[in-house]
Amino acid sequence: xxxxxxxxxxxxxxxxxxxxxTKATPPADPAVPVIAIDGPVGVGKGTLAQxxxxxxxxxxxxxxxxxxxxxxxxxxxGVALDDAPALAALAGGLELSFTVTEGATAIVxxxxxxxxxxxxxxxxxxxxxxADGETAETGEILGDAIRSEQxxxxxxxxxxxxxxxxxxxxxxxxxxRPPGLVADGRDMGSVVFPDSACKIFLTADAEARAxxxxxxxxxxxxxxxxxxxxxxxxxxxxxxSKRAASPLxxxxxxxxxxxxxxxxxxxxxxxxLRVERAWPRLQNLxxxxxxxx
Numbered sequence: 001x002x003x004x005x006x007x008x009x010x011x012x013x014x015x016x017x018x019x020x021x022t023k024a025t026p027p028a029d030p031a032v033p034v035i036a037i038d039g040p041v042g043v044g045k046g047t048l049a050q051x052x053x054x055x056x057x058x059x060x061x062x063x064x065x066x067x068x069x070x071x072x073x074x075x076x077x078g079v080a081l082d083d084a085p086a087l088a089a090l091a092g093g094l095e096l097s098f099t100v101t102e103g104a105t106a107i108v109x110x111x112x113x114x115x116x117x118x119x120x121x122x123x124x125x126x127x128x129x130x131a132d133g134e135t136a137e138t139g140e141i142l143g144d145a146i147r148s149e150q151x152x153x154x155x156x157x158x159x160x161x162x163x164x165x166x167x168x169x170x171x172x173x174x175x176x177r178p179p180g181l182v183a184d185g186r187d188m189g190s191v192v193f194p195d196s197a198c199k200i201f202l203t204a205d206a207e208a209r210a211x212x213x214x215x216x217x218x219x220x221x222x223x224x225x226x227x228x229x230x231x232x233x234x235x236x237x238x239x240x241s242k243r244a245a246s247p248l249x250x251x252x253x254x255x256x257x258x259x260x261x262x263x264x265x266x267x268x269x270x271x272x273l274r275v276e277r278a279w280p281r282l283q284n285l286x287x288x289x290x291x292x293x
Contacts, residue, residue, distance in 0.1 A: 036188035039202035042209030063185025071154030091167035160243035197281035199254035
């Protein structure tokens with residue numbers, strides 16, 4: 001008889017252990033449950049994924065941060081953003097950890113991929129739903145250095161490169177560790193974790209996403225332009241959906257949710273219903289997870 005608890009354990013706030021990417025790309029451990037969340041920029045993937053990870057006490061993976069960090073390291077080391085072999089080699093030694101805490105903030109910590117240091121601040125914080133923090137060198141917490149619009153543009157340039165995506169595939173799959181993983185990105189359900197028992201695909205109007213981003217940046221005290229944000233979002237949508245390697249697409253078995261006009265709590269409540277339905281397949285038991293407060 002399965003004696004697993006009927007509700008998930010208390011959230012663990014220790015960072016995920018560091019793991020280097022490898023050349024091989026084995027599938028994720030099928031015994032580890034994965035919730036895969038995908039969608040274009042600005043739909044609230046990170047906010048949702050972090051809330052689920054905290055609620056369940058599972059590990060968290062922000063796929064987009066990998067490309068942002070890789071772009072930052074490439075700039076620090078003088079690697080051209082179109083030099084696929086050099087970028088893939090850099091990705092092969094990448095070490096990161098993600099920590100989700102009560103403040104709805106994912107902390108991204110750089111591990112052993114040492115670099116030239118500096119404070120790494122690019123300016124306006126604009127990427128995803130994530131982290132703030134100060135910087136050190138090895139072990140530095142990456143905040144504005146990977147959240148700026150500049151960091152997002154670098155990531156968008158290198159993300160379409162097949163060699164880079166291949167180098168990071170095993171790294172991402174290795175994040176699937178007990179008791180479970182919540183992963184957000186653009187190809188989590190379609191490529192990285194195709195066997196996930198719970199796939200979510202978020203959408204929203206480009207105008208709504210730009211408005212959300214504007215508020216995020218203004219709250220941090222940055223001077224940003226709504227028209228430029230909207231142009232950037234539409235350009236990134238175009239690149240992400242038309243790239244040859246792992247284009248942005250909704251997996252056939254994913255639950256689709258339009259977040260336009262919904263706040264974070266409403267999105268979480270809607271998705272939690274899907275988690276409840278998928279729970280027996282996720283955990284191979286008939287217990288139901290706790291409802292969000």
